[in-house]
Amino acid sequence: MPALRVLMVGVAILGLAGCSGLSRTQQRALSGGAIGAAAGVGIAAATGGSSLLLGGLLGGAGGAVVGAVTH
Secondary structure, three states, X not given: OHHHHHHHHHHHHHHXXXXXXXXXXXXXXXXXXXXXXXXXXXXXXXXXXXXXXXXXXXXXXXXXXXXXXXX
């Protein structure tokens, strides 16, 4: 579980740090991807999933798409 916390904090920091100088659409896509990745990993860990990486990838991709198309 400590590795999960480190990963989630790292994703949050990178997501927030990368937002300067981006358009609003790019900011939403980046933050949506970061939030989605953290949620995917969290859900995979909470349900006993064997692939935290897959949960993070799917959550990140979904979050980025939703963030990019949301106005």
